[in-house]
Amino acid sequence: MPAASRQSSCGRAALRHVAEAQGRAGVAWRARIPRESQYRALSPNSNPTMKTLMAVLDSCWIKARVYHAI
Template identity: 65%
Template structure:
């Protein structure tokens, strides 16, 4: 690999670590696109990036979830329960919100 390149996920995690407020916009965009093809996997990846930026072990502890379970829930094949999602959102300092969808 070229020394000037690095994986996209690493760059995103660094941005989230350097600017925690970016997590709000990043996850909001992922939520907005969750109903598109591949959107649910992208949402889980975005939530995983936020958790990794804050330290996966610390987020798991705050969420009351074993670290291995958190990795599994936020994996590309993960299928977390609403309880797990809410716990993780809370653990990273965010809350889900509801707003009326704009008609197409």
């Protein structure tokens, strides 16, 4: 498994744990996405959009910045 894939998988796992701790239904409601979409986006083999990830991060009160890699 490439390093980038492992890192994104670990990041989704960490975000999944935060969402579970805060209550997934509430996180999905605050992110304005269906709960099922949140489950799929944070599953180990998913490929979520940046929009979905940022919505979940924001609903968990996590601030993130995305930089363009050169």
